[in-house]
Amino acid sequence: MKSRFSAALGVTSKVKTGVLLTNLGSPEAPTAPALRSYLREFLSDPRVVEIPRIIWLIILHGIILRVRPAKSAKLYQSIWTDNGAPLIEISKKQRDKVATRLQAEYGEDVVVELAMRYGQPSISSALQKLRQQGVENIIVLPLYPQYASPTTGSTFDAISRELTQWRWLPNIHFLSGYHTNKKYIAALANSIIEHVEQHGQPDKFVLSYHGMPEAFRQWGDPYYDKCLETTKLLVAQVNKTINISEECFLSCFQSRFGNAPWLQPYTDEVLEQLPQQGSKHIAILSPAFSADCLETLEELICENKEVFIEAGGKQYHYIAALNERDDHIDAIVDVLQPALNSACK
Ligand SMILES: C=CC1=C(C)c2cc3[nH]c(cc4nc(cc5[nH]c(cc1n2)c(C)c5CCC(=O)O)C(CCC(=O)O)=C4C)c(C)c3C=C
Ligand SMILES: [Fe+2]
Numbered sequence: 001m002k003s004r005f006s007a008a009l010g011v012t013s014k015v016k017t018g019v020l021l022t023n024l025g026s027p028e029a030p031t032a033p034a035l036r037s038y039l040r041e042f043l044s045d046p047r048v049v050e051i052p053r054i055i056w057l058i059i060l061h062g063i064i065l066r067v068r069p070a071k072s073a074k075l076y077q078s079i080w081t082d083n084g085a086p087l088i089e090i091s092k093k094q095r096d097k098v099a100t101r102l103q104a105e106y107g108e109d110v111v112v113e114l115a116m117r118y119g120q121p122s123i124s125s126a127l128q129k130l131r132q133q134g135v136e137n138i139i140v141l142p143l144y145p146q147y148a149s150p151t152t153g154s155t156f157d158a159i160s161r162e163l164t165q166w167r168w169l170p171n172i173h174f175l176s177g178y179h180t181n182k183k184y185i186a187a188l189a190n191s192i193i194e195h196v197e198q199h200g201q202p203d204k205f206v207l208s209y210h211g212m213p214e215a216f217r218q219w220g221d222p223y224y225d226k227c228l229e230t231t232k233l234l235v236a237q238v239n240k241t242i243n244i245s246e247e248c249f250l251s252c253f254q255s256r257f258g259n260a261p262w263l264q265p266y267t268d269e270v271l272e273q274l275p276q277q278g279s280k281h282i283a284i285l286s287p288a289f290s291a292d293c294l295e296t297l298e299e300l301i302c303e304n305k306e307v308f309i310e311a312g313g314k315q316y317h318y319i320a321a322l323n324e325r326d327d328h329i330d331a332i333v334d335v336l337q338p339a340l341n342s343a344c345k
């Protein structure tokens with residue numbers, strides 16, 4: 001039977017539920033012009049930078065967009081692959097694997113699309129693709145495990161903005177985070193345990209979450225607390241398999257931007273201090289990133305390694321983001337399942 005949407009649009013598909021996976025997005029190319037356009041969109045988002053609009057726009061257009069694109073383009077060049085930006089490439093693999101799993105379980109009634117908050121594929125184009133397929137339900141899952149206003153909140157804004165253009169709205173289910181999901185925690189723990197089996201146990205596991213201005217936390221953003229909750233559950237989960245004391249896990253925050261205080265402790269400062277405190281062998285991972293990106297492949301693997309080694313560190317290992325690991329796909333499917341079950345019943 002055709003859905004009301006497919007009938008109205010004159011399409012023949014029987015598809016009824018669309019899953020929209022989203023992430024942050026990357027520039028189109030590792031060049032200064034592409035970076036300028038990407039950073040303009042990103043840093044103009046009032047959820048990302050919350051300083052008085054007029055002052056910020058003067059700083060952004062007068063200083064940042066003149067200086068930062070060339071600097072960031074160099075960083076992107078160092079991680080760019082033949083297939084483009086790693087974040088986009090990995091996100092496509094995640095989308096394909098999730099689609100295969102959901103179609104095996106729910107049949108052709110479920111389709112999966114991918115969108116990026118900034119850049120391509122855009123949220124607007126992905127939602128329109130879902131509409132053309134006649135979906136009656138849309139489940140949106142931003143792939144940020146820990147809710148934050150600049151990421152998840154901003155994705156909600158972009159979805160809502162596109163939908164203001166639609167006359168006939170589908171049912172929308174927006175999933176705003178999954179930082180305690182058992183399968184997500186299990187997948188992170190598996191990645192740590194596999195690392196220990198291959199490389200031995202480090203003195204410390206450094207859990208480096210993406211940072212944000214400290215003021216956001218004071219104004220009520222729950223991201224910081226959610227990160228620490230993920231750490232707590234992860235430590236408990238790892239300890240079901242290998243006995244590692246809680247003190248061996250440190251949570252910290254990376255990617256500071258601008259001069260205002262950000263969430264602390266800062267990853268680079270932690271790495272600078274660890275060797276002096278006797279921890280010369282560490283493994284670092286970033287539980288807030290569902291896919292490897294500039295912030296892990298360049299900042300954690302290159303920049304921060306240098307900081308640690310220059311401070312006297314000896315062994316620095318990066319544990320990859322969950323990317324398209326099967327247990328990560330299990331977690332994503334698990335997060336989607338309640339919404340899918342109610343949409344597809
Ligand atoms: C300026 C403020 C920023 C806030 C607040 C912020 C929060 C935030 N970001 C992520 C995830 C990612 N950020 C990435 C890159 C990136 N982030 C900022 C700034 C803020 N982020 C900038 C300027 C950049 C661009 C890179 C650069 O020029 O240095 C990425 C990587 C994208 C990629 O293409 O690989 C991710 C992912 C989270 C989770 C978060 C808040 C919790
Ligand atoms: Fe960021």
Ligand SMILES: [Fe+2]
Pocket residue numbers: 255294295299
């Ligand atoms: Fe960075």
